[in-house]
Amino acid sequence: MPVTSDDPLDEALRPPPDETPAEREIRLEREAEAKRISLAIDASIKAERQARRKKRIVRLLLLGQSESGKSTTLRQFQRLYTPTAFREERILWRAVIQLNIVRSIRTIIEALSSPSSPYSSPRSRARSISRTRPPPLPSQNAHFSPPPYGIDNNGRNGYSGRSHGHGADMQFSYASNSHYPPVPSQPRHNHYSDPDADYEVDSDTEFTIANNSWPNGSPNLEPSPRSDPSGSSTTTLAHTPFEVLKARLLPLQHIEALLIAKLVPPNEEEATQLAGPGYPSPTESYFSMHTSRHNGHGHGHHRSQSYRNQEIFVRPGPGWKGGLSRARVNFSDHFEPHDTSTTSNGHRPMSAGNTGLETPDEPQEVLYSCRKDMIHLWNDEHIRDILRRRKIRLEEGSGFFLDDLERVTALKYMPTDDDVLKARLKTVGVSEYKFEMEISAGRDSGTEWRIVDVGGSRSQRPTWAPFFDDVDAIIFLAPISGFDQVLAEDRTVNRLEDSVLLWKAVCSSKLLASVDLVLFLNKCDILEKKLASGIRLSKYVRSYGDRPNDLDSVSKYLRGKFSAIHREYSPNPRKFYAFCTSVTDTATTAGIIASVRDMVIRQHLKQSKLL
Numbered sequence: 001m002p003v004t005s006d007d008p009l010d011e012a013l014r015p016p017p018d019e020t021p022a023e024r025e026i027r028l029e030r031e032a033e034a035k036r037i038s039l040a041i042d043a044s045i046k047a048e049r050q051a052r053r054k055k056r057i058v059r060l061l062l063l064g065q066s067e068s069g070k071s072t073t074l075r076q077f078q079r080l081y082t083p084t085a086f087r088e089e090r091i092l093w094r095a096v097i098q099l100n101i102v103r104s105i106r107t108i109i110e111a112l113s114s115p116s117s118p119y120s121s122p123r124s125r126a127r128s129i130s131r132t133r134p135p136p137l138p139s140q141n142a143h144f145s146p147p148p149y150g151i152d153n154n155g156r157n158g159y160s161g162r163s164h165g166h167g168a169d170m171q172f173s174y175a176s177n178s179h180y181p182p183v184p185s186q187p188r189h190n191h192y193s194d195p196d197a198d199y200e201v202d203s204d205t206e207f208t209i210a211n212n213s214w215p216n217g218s219p220n221l222e223p224s225p226r227s228d229p230s231g232s233s234t235t236t237l238a239h240t241p242f243e244v245l246k247a248r249l250l251p252l253q254h255i256e257a258l259l260i261a262k263l264v265p266p267n268e269e270e271a272t273q274l275a276g277p278g279y280p281s282p283t284e285s286y287f288s289m290h291t292s293r294h295n296g297h298g299h300g301h302h303r304s305q306s307y308r309n310q311e312i313f314v315r316p317g318p319g320w321k322g323g324l325s326r327a328r329v330n331f332s333d334h335f336e337p338h339d340t341s342t343t344s345n346g347h348r349p350m351s352a353g354n355t356g357l358e359t360p361d362e363p364q365e366v367l368y369s370c371r372k373d374m375i376h377l378w379n380d381e382h383i384r385d386i387l388r389r390r391k392i393r394l395e396e397g398s399g400f401f402l403d404d405l406e407r408v409t410a411l412k413y414m415p416t417d418d419d420v421l422k423a424r425l426k427t428v429g430v431s432e433y434k435f436e437m438e439i440s441a442g443r444d445s446g447t448e449w450r451i452v453d454v455g456g457s458r459s460q461r462p463t464w465a466p467f468f469d470d471v472d473a474i475i476f477l478a479p480i481s482g483f484d485q486v487l488a489e490d491r492t493v494n495r496l497e498d499s500v501l502l503w504k505a506v507c508s509s510k511l512l513a514s515v516d517l518v519l520f521l522n523k524c525d526i527l528e529k530k531l532a533s534g535i536r537l538s539k540y541v542r543s544y545g546d547r548p549n550d551l552d553s554v555s556k557y558l559r560g561k562f563s564a565i566h567r568e569y570s571p572n573p574r575k576f577y578a579f580c581t582s583v584t585d586t587a588t589t590a591g592i593i594a595s596v597r598d599m600v601i602r603q604h605l606k607q608s609k610l611l
């Protein structure tokens, strides 16, 4: 009589009904072999775990939203504990810094070229139509909507919802910003956009230039409005000094393409957005808007074009550094290549250095030749004023080097430690960085450190969970200066709110229940400046009330909230440490990292029953 079962696996594993004795014997032998292999695998995993503990391999996981400072923290570990390797790699960061500069300049030019800018060309302004403020938010958006990508207790996607617990609850407010979030058609300026941006068109800003003798003379970038007798504004000259300046900066476009070719591995399909007017990023369209993936990435000659409006990223690990060190032709004065690994697909990244397009460090030469114009552009009071009015705060954003143009565009420029820490290169993917502390770092070399760095943007978070196994501690970075900013990948989500939700998800994850947590309330340097400039936390976090708007009070308040979430959401009691950090600051971060190191090693030893 046939045995019935609803379990399809059971069905599949059941021996065939007409099995002969010989077949049965073979089957049983195979099953025994499979069992033996399975047990051997389990034993080897267990043995590896024990060996790891004995060998003192410490595993640290860096988590947090994009631009929270994870890779910068990793670089701080490298700088402190493998200083020789860090020093040797500094020159490789020059290309990243060059790209950061070029992109900052492009952001300015795009802001000035927009139809509402007094620096835009007469033709584009003639085409411009009056824009009105975006409509107010629907009332439900006055509260947050949970971001779609996070991790739940099982490490799967999705947030579990908002906390209504007492200590942990925070009320975010957009009520005072009737025009939050910005409408999609507005120019996107990654990470420095402000929900409170002024969307009124600068009307009556037509202007003519009285003195058109520049570029030979000193460029006068000041708009000079002139009205005709009827009172309406007119523009009489086609080439404004700004347009001339823009033309002189055109070579930057070429080196941007070269740098992208150098840094981004070929055939790289995934990309995320850099702000750029009117261009939805492929990631945005794929993950957020659920439309089909944007095409044209990593394909031949359209490559640099397709990256034009995306933030450039690398997959973590030595791949891009290996490619750069081989493409490098004239750095031998400074440094011998340290890392000769290849990219993940085994090929050297497509670079200007191997296409024959590049003269010895052409980007640096172009930057050098454009330095005066770039300095002029950045230091012009009127341009600064426009950027201020449009709430484009480059100086608070990532990879900001415009205050150092004189130094960083020098032909023999060699990045300093601080430059490397300030440089911005987005991470996509997850990778484990292994190192033993160098003897020269004055530490015992008995412990092997494995630090896992992940990409923090929302599309990246589902890739985290497989790395939760066997972790000694997590450093979670919450960039608290982002209280008045929105996520680059979803401009309806406030950055601080996103960090709070992510923190809740990490605290409540059952997979991480026994992992100690270290919280870095990061970017305190930017927070301090922001608060001092008059931006009030209470405008964005209603529950802050009328407490003092200074660094000390704000960081204490937020620390309290994050601690309360930890207490309320952790499945089991565990160690928790919180620090207010500015991880780009080498002096303060060294002390904090030393404390974290000691704490992690102590816990590790305790768990290994060696204490």
Ligand SMILES: Nc1nc2c(ncn2[C@@H]2O[C@H](COP(=O)(O)OP(=O)(O)OP(=O)(O)O)[C@@H](O)[C@H]2O)c(=O)[nH]1
Residues within 6 Å of the ligand: 064, 065, 066, 067, 068, 069, 070, 071, 072, 073, 397, 398, 399, 400, 421, 422, 423, 424, 425, 426, 427, 428, 454, 455, 456, 457, 522, 523, 524, 525, 526, 581, 582, 583, 584, 585
């Ligand atoms: N001023 C300041 N800048 C910081 C601080 N921490 C990080 N940054 C800068 O912020 C930018 C982003 O930091 P990253 O370390 O790349 O951020 P991440 O978390 O790795 O971001 P993803 O790779 O996108 O997940 C870099 O340009 C850093 O130099 C800080 O405390 N203060």
Ligand SMILES: [Mg+2]
Residues within 6 Å of the ligand: 070, 071, 072, 425, 426, 427, 453, 454, 455, 456
């Ligand atoms: Mg990173």
